[in-house]
Amino acid sequence: MxxxxxxxxxxxxxxxxxxxxxxxxxxxxxxxxxxxxxxxxxxxxxxxxxxxxxxxxxxxxxxxxxxxxxxxYGGKPILVGSQSSEISALIKQLQHYDYKLECPRYIKLGLAEFATQHAIDDFVANKTKKIGSFDACLEQTDELVMSVSNILDKLAPLIVSAHACNGNLSLDDILLFPVLRNLTCVKNLTFPPKIKAYLESMSRQSKVNLFFDQAV
Missing domain, CATH: 3.40.30.10 (Glutaredoxin)
Known part of the structure; x- marks a missing residue:
């Protein structure tokens, strides 16, 4: 495949x-x-x-x-755990802010989809229509980081295990980890210990890399 x-x-x-x-x-x-x-x-x-x-x-x-x-594939289904309406609500709250934090940074991470200047220019043009200028978004970093940090502080107590947010792998992990993972490209953002442990564990389990080393 x-x-x-x-x-x-x-x-x-x-x-x-x-x-x-x-x-x-x-x-x-x-x-x-x-x-x-x-x-x-x-x-x-x-x-x-x-x-x-x-x-x-x-x-x-x-x-x-x-x-x-x-x-x-791969035997029995593994996403059998329960889901949390509280986690779902916090994911939606994070999505109010994360786009403006992340989009201006994606093009600075050395990612393969931005290997050409035309690809970068096309991305910038498309996203600017939705979030405004990248420079203006970057100027809002401190304010956006504060808003995201407040949400992460609410999320941290809900993480039951570093191996699965609700204790057993569920659709919540599929929805939550990518949102948190993309925030690792924001250098100014500090993750609560429980969330950082979850990020690192889920990255190992899923073999999907984090952006801490490239963070801007």
Whole structure:
């Protein structure tokens, strides 16, 4: 199987996680951020992740990929734990702020999807329409970090285990880890110990890297 992704994409991280958690081999292919032709030839639109199955057919949508792999490969399903409405609510709160913190930093991390200047320029042009200028977002770093830190402080007591946020692997881990993982690209942000331990453990389990070493 092949998985077409961007390294920075939280939806792609969801799909990558299930392969890592179940130790299922998959070829990862990083598309350039400005490459619309490849995904359109596969699924008729520009989006990732895209899974190319063993039969050659293509499957988009991160949670569909997660469900397909968990239920059809690597033995019994592993995402069997309960979900938390409190964690779901805090994920939504984080998403009010994380885009402005992360987008201006993604292009500084040396990621494969931004290997060309045109790919960077295309990304900047598209995201500027949604969040305003990258420079203005960077100027808001302290304010945004404070807002995110307050949410992380509420989240930390809800993390039951470093190995699974609710104690047993669940869909909450698939939804939570990518959001937290992308925040590791923000150098100014300090994670509560329980959340940092969860990030590091989940990264090892899922084989999805963190951005601490590249943080800006």
């Amino acid at each position: 092949k998985l077409y992704i961007y390294e920075h994409c939280p939806f792609c991280a969801r799909a990558r996680m299930i392969f890592g958690l179940k130790n299922i081999p998959v070829e990862e292919h990083v598309l350039l951020s400005d490459d619309s032709g490849t995904p359109q030839s596969m699924i008729g639109e520009k989006m990732v992740p895209i899974l190319q199955k063993d039969d050659g057919s293509y499957m988009p949508e991160s949670l569909d990929i997660v469900d397909y792999i968990d239920n059809n």
